[in-house]
Amino acid sequence: MNKTDKSDSYNNNRRKILKAGAAAGAAVFAPYIRTAKAAPVEINILSWYGLGEPDMVAEFEEANNVKFKPKYYAGGDNMLAALAQSPPGTFDLIHTDAEYARILIERGDLVDALDPADYPFDDMLHEDFTKFPGHWKDGKLYSVICRYxxxxxxxxxxxxxxxxxxxxxxxxxxxxxxxxxxxxxxxxxxxxxxxxxxxxxxxxxxxxxxxxxxxxxxxxxxxxxxxxxxxxxxxxxxxxxxxxxxxxxxxxxxxxxxxxxxxxxxxxxxxxxxxQWTESYSIVSSSKKKDLVNKYIQYCLSPEGQVKSANMAAYPGFVVTQGGENALIKATPDEAKRSGQMPGLANNPITLINEGKIHxxxxxxxxxxxxxxxxxxxxxxx
Amino acid sequence: MLWRAPLLIWQILFFVVPLFFLVYLSFWVVKNYRMTPALDPVNWIKMLSRDYFWSAYGLTLTMATVAALLVSLLAFPAAYTLAFKVSARVRQLAVFVLIIPFFTSYLVRIYAWQTLLAENGVINAFFSLLNLGPFTMLNTPIGTMVGYIALTLPLVVILQTISLANIDRSLVEAAHNLGCGKLRTILTVIIPLAKNGIIIGMVFCFILSFGDFVSPYYLGGSKPPTLSILIIDTTKAGQQWPKAAVVAITMIVTLFIVAIAAVAAAYKRPGTR
Structure with a gap:
């Protein structure tokens, strides 16, 4: 066997060993590689109870490969306390009452300014919802109404x-x-x-x-x-x-x-x-997943998201968009009728606001x- | 001496340091919903000058004291039976059974009590069969007391049983031989000999009841509120955690005084003043 033969034999053996090793490695690690690739992105939401439950988020999670990790609070003061006690980056999305959204915004460094063009403000059921008190500061939007x-x-x-x-x-x-x-x-x-x-x-x-x-x-x-x-x-x-x-x-x-x-x-x-209680979403400034979080807010304001909110198992909320109301009447007409969310009903929430009965x-x-x-x-x- | 170090470190890290921080926190001030470090006595002055604080304090103290006495009285016959009237095997089994309630969440047990105590609940359904009631028990101090008893009775029975079971039987027999009746034996021999366990049981009952939030809120309807409920209420007033710290420190100081006094009473040697 000359030097070239020896070399070929060595190369062949080495290739075989490498090939077998690669195959074995692939067999051993493939499931983990697949899992790692499919691992959902975690969105940490600070909210009232129910907003992070499957009836609200499961569909969005499935479609966008995300997983919501909710931390629930009861009362705006507890929300502020949870924020104060958590390091920056703990939460991506805050769901809060309008009067406490104002406090978040006034602090200046907690939540990001949002682009109004991202949300269906031209489809809101009431003009007040487009410029809701406390959601805007210096002409900039920081918090988007989602239910009330x-x-x-x-x-x-x-x-x-x-x-x-x-x-x-x-x-x-x-x-x-x-x-x-x-x-x-x-x-x-x-x-x-x-x-x-x-x-x-x-x-x-x-x-x-x-x-x-x-x-x-x-x-x-x-x-x-x-x-x-x-x-x-x-x-x-x-x-x-x-x-x-x-x-x-x-x-x-x-x-x-x-x-x-x-x-x-x-x-x-x-x-x-x-x-009136009014709930809204804000994106936390320290979040690293702002695009995804923004996509979720848009989903919540879409007709299908609004229907989910109006039928939320923990506690229902009125829809804020015309598209949401139309979808609600179509999807769950009994609930739309019961809650007055149909045109012409005496207990229609928008009618009550227009009559000046709501504060x-x-x-x-x-x-x-x-x-x-x-x-x-x-x-x-x- | 080195073997004591973990206990010391544990106590310093998880008791002394948080306690000092709590005291420090009570002097902070809240501005625009934000807590600011300070050394301002304003929270103490405001809180201690409120009538509702002292009402809640008096109520909490009274309820916890009544619970400690009532639970100790209720526990004693059971503990006496387990210590003197049954075999060691039955006693072990009974102690195990008494531990079982602690396997489930206290909150879940309290929700179950709501079903029992409600005006259209199980207990009133039984009374209605006798043409009695309905009696109002839920959302009253009676409801709160039922919760305290449910929380502490098994523990107090266990503590009393252990204490009674360790009494030297020859002393009891000597009392009987000298003509001491059953009741007198219990009052003058057994109870003094089991004093430590009985007092420690009372102290545990007092401590658990004094700081309990669940029973006064879910069975007492927060009417009127105890100090633990007052802490929650205070934090709902715009991040007033420093004022809540004042309430918490008052509770801790009270518990310290009660515990030290009780331990001193329990371990006081006969004949000393």
């Missing part, structure tokens, strides 16, 4: 008629003695009492000292009627099992779910007016949030 709902009188339909529930005075009815519940948050409750006292202009949350004193006095007079103060779970259970027959500070976002579960409950916006929930303007909370603690202890 109305708060008023929520009641057991065996205990009150709809006509009786059409005033906040129903809470003082002898029929409800010891059977009135409160959603345990000062803003919606005191906002409703403020409306009952006629504080509609400019807002039930923008009241002077004399009006604030009257709100406190009126609220304290309700104390003998009160059964307790509840979070979402407690409100749900108490309405369902008849422990409370009416509840202040909530609306269809709770009673719709209780009713689906067999409870005899409903909500109305009374003659004195109702409070956007806000933080107190002439008192501090601490003042309102202090009084709420006093009231609970009274």
């Amino acid at each position: 709902g109305h708060l008023g009188v929520s009641y057991n339909t065996d205990a009150l008629t709809q006509a009786e529930a059409m005033s906040y005075n129903a809470f003082w009815s002898p029929k409800l003695a010891g059977k009135v519940g409160h959603f345990d948050w000062h803003l919606p409750n005191l906002g409703e009492i403020s409306l009952l006292n006629g504080n509609t202009s400019p807002s039930p949350f923008d009241i002077d000292k004399a009006a604030w004193d009257k709100v406190k006095e009126k609220t304290l007079s309700l104390k003998p009627q009160v059964k307790g103060y509840f979070d979402y779970g407690g409100t749900f259970a108490s309405l369902k099992n008849g422990e409370i027959l009416a509840c202040a500070g909530i609306g269809d976002w709770v009673t719709a779910v209780v009713a689906k579960d067999g409870g005899k409950v409903a909500s109305v916006v009374p003659d004195e007016g109702g409070i 956007y929930r806000d933080t107190p303007k002439q008192q501090t949030l601490e003042d309102w909370n202090d009084f709420w603690s006093e009231y609970k202890n009274a």
